[in-house]
Amino acid sequence: MIGFSILGVAPLALALPHANLFWTAALSLPIGFILASAFPAILIYAQELLPGKVGMVSGMFFGFAFGIGGIGAAVLGELADLRGIEFVYQLCAFLPLLGIAAVALPDLHRKARV
Numbered sequence: 142m143i144g145f146s147i148l149g150v151a152p153l154a155l156a157l158p159h160a161n162l163f164w165t166a167a168l169s170l171p172i173g174f175i176l177a178s179a180f181p182a183i184l185i186y187a188q189e190l191l192p193g194k195v196g197m198v199s200g201m202f203f204g205f206a207f208g209i210g211g212i213g214a215a216v217l218g219e220l221a222d223l224r225g226i227e228f229v230y231q232l233c234a235f236l237p238l239l240g241i242a243a244v245a246l247p248d249l250h251r252k253a254r255v
Contacts, residue, residue: 146179147240158231 150172157168188198221229 146175146182147237149175151237151240154234154237156234158227158234 153168153172153175157165157172160168184199184202187202188195191198217229217233220232
């Protein structure tokens with residue numbers, strides 16, 4: 142579920158820099174829905190990594206998400222000032238491809254070998 146939610150938006154996001162205003166709005170809706178569907182699965186996965194620490198994991202998850210969002214906005218704003226908004230828009234279209242890193246996550250349901 143996590144892989145689909147993150148990588149499922151990649152083709153739509155890659156089309157965004159080449160779309161007009163209507164298609165940008167039309168593509169943004171499914172991108173938002175697909176990305177939002179990943180958050181509960183990611184949160185449950187993180188809570189399974191540290192059982193008994195549900196509150197701490199939830200707080201860290203949302204704190205990290207909002208913190209990285211703020212830092213990312215500042216960095217992208219500075220980059221837009223230096224290189225232009227079109228460059229940043231094209232760069233951000235490739236960000237969903239970072240979801241490939243989800244393959245490296247450990248499988249929690251695999252039985253431990255003894």
